[in-house]
Amino acid sequence: MSGITGVFRREGISVDPAIVEEMNDTLDFRGPDVSGTAVQGECGFGQQRMVTTPEARYEKTPERTDKYLLTADARIDNRKELQTDLNISPDPVVTDADLILAAYDRWGKDCAERLIGAFSFAIWDADEHQLFCARDHVGLKPFFYIETKNAFAFASEISPLLNLNFVNYDLDEIAVALYLLGYFNTPTRTIYKNIRALPPSHWAIITTEDIEMKQYWSLDGPKLELGSDEAYLNEFKNLFEKAVRARLRTPDNVRVGSLLSGGLDSSSIACTANSMVNELLPTFSLTFEDIPGSDESEYITAVHDHRDFDPHFVQGDRHSPFEHADEMLRRLDFPFISNTLYLHWELYRSSKSANVRVLLGGYGGDQTVSQGTARLPELLLTGHPIKLIKEITSYAERYDKSIPWILYQHILTPLEPESLRKFRRQKISAADPVTERSEILDERFASRMNLEKRIRERTTQSRTTTRADHRRILRVGTQSNGCEIANISAATFGIEPRFPFFDRRVMEFCFRTPGHLKFRNGWRRWLLRNSLSDTLPPKIRNRASKGDLGVAYCETLRSEDSEELRDLFTADQFPPYLDQERVQSEFEKFMDGDESKVLANVWRPALLCRWFQLTDRYE
Numbered sequence: 001m002s003g004i005t006g007v008f009r010r011e012g013i014s015v016d017p018a019i020v021e022e023m024n025d026t027l028d029f030r031g032p033d034v035s036g037t038a039v040q041g042e043c044g045f046g047q048q049r050m051v052t053t054p055e056a057r058y059e060k061t062p063e064r065t066d067k068y069l070l071t072a073d074a075r076i077d078n079r080k081e082l083q084t085d086l087n088i089s090p091d092p093v094v095t096d097a098d099l100i101l102a103a104y105d106r107w108g109k110d111c112a113e114r115l116i117g118a119f120s121f122a123i124w125d126a127d128e129h130q131l132f133c134a135r136d137h138v139g140l141k142p143f144f145y146i147e148t149k150n151a152f153a154f155a156s157e158i159s160p161l162l163n164l165n166f167v168n169y170d171l172d173e174i175a176v177a178l179y180l181l182g183y184f185n186t187p188t189r190t191i192y193k194n195i196r197a198l199p200p201s202h203w204a205i206i207t208t209e210d211i212e213m214k215q216y217w218s219l220d221g222p223k224l225e226l227g228s229d230e231a232y233l234n235e236f237k238n239l240f241e242k243a244v245r246a247r248l249r250t251p252d253n254v255r256v257g258s259l260l261s262g263g264l265d266s267s268s269i270a271c272t273a274n275s276m277v278n279e280l281l282p283t284f285s286l287t288f289e290d291i292p293g294s295d296e297s298e299y300i301t302a303v304h305d306h307r308d309f310d311p312h313f314v315q316g317d318r319h320s321p322f323e324h325a326d327e328m329l330r331r332l333d334f335p336f337i338s339n340t341l342y343l344h345w346e347l348y349r350s351s352k353s354a355n356v357r358v359l360l361g362g363y364g365g366d367q368t369v370s371q372g373t374a375r376l377p378e379l380l381l382t383g384h385p386i387k388l389i390k391e392i393t394s395y396a397e398r399y400d401k402s403i404p405w406i407l408y409q410h411i412l413t414p415l416e417p418e419s420l421r422k423f424r425r426q427k428i429s430a431a432d433p434v435t436e437r438s439e440i441l442d443e444r445f446a447s448r449m450n451l452e453k454r455i456r457e458r459t460t461q462s463r464t465t466t467r468a469d470h471r472r473i474l475r476v477g478t479q480s481n482g483c484e485i486a487n488i489s490a491a492t493f494g495i496e497p498r499f500p501f502f503d504r505r506v507m508e509f510c511f512r513t514p515g516h517l518k519f520r521n522g523w524r525r526w527l528l529r530n531s532l533s534d535t536l537p538p539k540i541r542n543r544a545s546k547g548d549l550g551v552a553y554c555e556t557l558r559s560e561d562s563e564e565l566r567d568l569f570t571a572d573q574f575p576p577y578l579d580q581e582r583v584q585s586e587f588e589k590f591m592d593g594d595e596s597k598v599l600a601n602v603w604r605p606a607l608l609c610r611w612f613q614l615t616d617r618y619e
Contacts, residue, residue, distance in 0.1 A: 008042060142484045172191060182437055240272065259360065291556075
């Protein structure tokens with residue numbers, strides 16, 4: 001894991017090394033092993049590195065050649081393939097930085113699409129007098145930047161950019177509105193007007209006069225035809241094991257652990273990884289002895305009984321959502337949506353105490369494998385009513401759902417034409433779409449941002465086939481905000497998070513797999529359950545329920561954080577985007593037991609209020 005920074009003076013002025021060093025020092029916690037800066041005329045890079053791959057100890061920080069300057073936060077997984085294609089001998093050591101530079105030297109801007117792994121990097125090309133930047137397919141590695149007429153600067157986090165004298169602190173009010181309304185899939189926007197994020201699966205070329213940006217990867221491709229269900233199951237298992245093994249690639253002295261919630265995704269990773277390591281795999285789990293509604297101990301125990309692990313536990317009911325809110329807001333430099341981030345911070349803290357430096361997690365499993373319920377309207381549209389009836393009946397039995405609910409949720413709603421849905425939103429529905437999502441926005445702000453029109457004009461992605469629904473879930477940029485938050489939060493504790501389900505090869509395979517393997521015999525995620533049937537304990541493989549951390553969240557927010565929230569909501573100064581009286585009213589409703597809109601009407605306003613205080617927005 002690394003922290004990267006850089007400045008390109010587009011007007012041709014040499015970069016002041018002190019500026020690069022100051023930016024780099026801001027990310028010192030990301031580089032416990034080695035740190036460095038390099039300046040070449042009008043371009044300067046900084047890099048903080050934590051060694052988490054065997055080859056990283058041999059890299060320079062930043063990397064410099066006669067033609068190029070490179071700073072990278074990268075783990076390249078298709079190393080052997082690249083070495084063959086680039087005709088690079090494995091002796092002496094070939095680092096990931098070597099591969100990136102060789103790929104750029106051979107393929108130029110097309111290099112990014114040939115790289116598989118997690119990466120964000122920048123290359124100063126002295127011959128072409130241009131800066132080339134790229135970010136991985138999902139956005140696992142952050143890349144924030146600011147562009148002006150005279151300069152382009154970038155960093156792994158927002159904080160180094162805020163220290164530059166050409167950055168202003170104006171807020172992006174559209175981003176504020178989207179945050180308060182719960183729209184977090186905004187891959188390019190940040191809370192600051194002038195700071196943006198390079199979208200996942202994009203490269204950018206910055207010259208003295210222009211910036212060119214292009215998407216280099218998407219999921220589109222022909223459906224797979226492997227001949228038998230068994231072939232699909234075997235291929236998924238092979239690819240998934242390859243993804244886990246790639247994320248276990250660490251130096252001998254670096255300990256790898258795995259989050260274990262007892263759910264299907266984290267259990268799949270932990271059980272698979274445990275069979276590949278030479279020592280007992282450390283697992284990190286939450287327990288809720290006093291809040292049984294959030295406790296998944298029986299499923300965690302089933303995994304531990306299935307294989308030998310080195311288990312570690314965090315008592316989640318001893319922590320509350322606002323316990324470390326100040327620290328989290330300062331580290332992220334923006335108010336966040338996740339209401340369970342406080343629990344992940346405690347898991348990261350526990351991992352650090354166990355000397356774990358790389359932590360595997362199940363994030364991405366739901367999205368990559370998909371629930372597959374779009375198989376139901378797909379069966380209707382393709383003329384298979386008997387199969388549809390059988391699947392609905394099995395689904396209702398396995399997940400304790402009523403058939404009318406299934407018909408409405410998974411057939412009638414997805415089949416509603418977009419034109420009809422849009423007409424109903426704009427002409428028929430009397431409800432205000434803004435207050436349907438959040439009831440605490442200041443009316444003048446909502447009107448000035450024209451939020452009602454923005455919401456009504458939002459298109460709904462197709463859910464009528466498993467392929468279309470899968471594309472909707474995995475479209476470019478959808479997951480990047482969550483990846484950024486996970487990366488920055490884990491880095492706070494000197495940990496690199498790795499997510500096997502977001503392996504590009506696994507994602508491409510799952511997307512192209514036929515729909516009947518995603519939802520079958522009433523089982524959601526049939527492909528994963530059956531391909532790992534020998535890996536998972538039966539209790540996990542046949543699990544139809546899902547843990548609910550929301551129970552613990554609401555209980556501890558109400559019991560432990562209520563006074564702090566009340567002080568925030570009754571303060572003399574208040575963000576101009578919120579209706580203070582309405583926020584206070586909704587907070588009291590929550591305290592009286594109404595949890596229906598706690599995230600929209602209490603949680604997000606509270607974080608915005610506290611962030612305003614921490615960043616002196618009221619002065």
